Amino acid sequence: MVVKSEGGRELRSFRFKDEDQSQEVRAVERRTLLETLASRLPSAAISFSSKLKRVETSRNDGDTLLTLEDDSLISAKIVIACDGIRSPVAKWMGFPDPRYVGHCAFRGLGVYPDGQPFEPRVTYVYGRGVRAGYVPVSPTKVYWFICFNSPFPGPKITDPSILRKEAENLVKEWPSELLSIIESTPDDTIIRTPLVDRWLWPGITPPASAGKVVLVGDAWHPMTPNLGQGACCALEDAVVLANKLGEAIKVGSMSVEEAFRSYGEERWPRIFPLSVRANLVGALLQIDNPTVCSLRDNVIVPKLVRLGPILEHTNFDFEPLQV
Ligand SMILES: Cc1cc2nc3c(=O)[nH]c(=O)nc-3n(C[C@H](O)[C@H](O)[C@H](O)COP(=O)(O)OP(=O)(O)OC[C@H]3O[C@@H](n4cnc5c(N)ncnc54)[C@H](O)[C@@H]3O)c2cc1C
Missing domain, CATH: 3.30.9 (D-Amino Acid Oxidase; Chain A, domain 2)
Structure with a gap:
């Protein structure tokens, strides 16, 4: 370096x-990372060009209803939202704009x-x-x-x-x-x-999950790129969340809601200081x-x-x- x-x-x-x-x-390269991750999934698992327009909770069964731009509707038992810094799901959960x-x-x-x-x-x-x-x-x-x-x-x-x-x-x-x-x-x-x-202030910013809806990556914790950690943290989130969900679904040792809460609690001490530090480092490096x-x-x-x-x-x- x-x-x-x-x-x-x-x-x-x-x-x-x-x-x-x-x-x-x-x-x-982003494309290489995405293609590598996608290649591990069954071919029909990803539906491209499916822009989310609206999120709401179903009155009937508590599922989450996702309306896409083309007005098609998905009723989801679990939502793992990794829809980036302008996440409509984060907005729906009450997060302020970055x-x-x-x-x-x-x-x-x-x-x-x-x-x-x-x-x-x-x-x-x-x-x-x-x-x-x-x-x-x-x-x-x-x-x-x-x-x-x-x-x-x-x-x-x-x-x-x-x-x-x-x-x-x-x-x-x-x-x-x-x-x-x-x-x-x-x-x-x-x-x-x-x-x-967006700094995740304890007691002020909403938690990472609401029921069976959870945020991952920039959707939850947009941070400045000054430490080169945004995508790395999104990947870390994914690993921690996958383990928690595995415990809930395969082992049955906790509910999905508890798994999501536990993920948020485990990740917060890593994410909050990094977001603050990245911001301060940026301010220092941009001094003119x-x-x-x-x-x-x-x-x-x-x-x-x-x-x-x-x-x-x-x-x-x-x-x-x-x-
Ligand atoms: C200048 C710069 C340099 C960076 N350098 C680094 C670095 O060196 N190292 C590092 O680790 N990170 C770096 N980052 C940060 C990194 O790019 C992000 O943290 C990372 O891309 C977050 O991944 P994500 O999957 O959470 O969100 P994204 O990569 O933003 O993916 C979000 C996805 O959601 C989709 N989406 C958005 N809205 C909707 C919607 N309404 N409906 C459906 N889908 C939607 C988008 O199309 C996109 O595919 C940098 C960022 C910037 C700006």
Whole structure:
């Protein structure tokens, strides 16, 4: 892992094996992860293009009624909602909208059909109020992001040429490596996302489940990506929830409602501090004050930062899945 200044100076490089033998970075393309997970399910198990419009509880049997955009109706005994940051199910359960944190991110995937030229490492570049990073995700693809301060989330932009131009403008004075990756990025992979989170305040925010409806991943705990943990936590949620549901359905040692409650209680102590920490780290990394940035580039990153403690939050032990 390498950290550079916006001028291209290498501030620090870390090797995982020097700091913590148990750590490594694995960059996985979203499509690959989703296809891998889906391949383990029976082919008819997933119904695509089924946008949820409305949620309600059936007056007859207490089942949850899900109305889709095409007005078809599903009556569900159990709902595991992993419908992302704008989850209609979370809204129905009384969760407030996620809160914009004051910075946005561009993301994209550079494509190199003849092989990408980068070393297998993560490169971060810290500027003033703008930071970026890139990492190879396969022999032919390189993921990149740029985070920038913006007082407002701004309008949704779908025109890829505008997105590309805006992303390039943010780093046009920087060394050309990042610009060349953006240039190699197909239009349809460039996106701009306002960054949001929602802190799960004890006693104020609703619990993760209501009866036989439960939230997983961003639907429950949207967090900023500054620790790279959102999707990791969604996967952790899934493992814990699967074990709890297994106990309820296969072993019969508790009800489904109890399993969902127990999942929420077990996951909260992991999720809440991570969401807060991710937010604070983001606020620090997005500082644009020249004196603070100079201190960061000349003292904090080169001399004070240690990788081990920074990555401690990625450690998570869990019971293997009971199949
Ligand atoms: C810039 C950026 C960088 C990130 N980097 C990292 C990282 O390095 N590491 C990491 O672990 N995480 C990272 N994350 C976070 C990660 O992307 C999310 O935490 C993760 O995608 C959450 O997964 P999810 O399945 O809960 O939600 P999503 O991936 O958002 O999936 C939600 C699904 O629900 C569907 N859906 C939405 N609404 C409806 C509806 N009404 N009806 C039916 N379906 C619906 C959507 O189509 C989608 O398929 C990053 C996020 C951002 C913004």
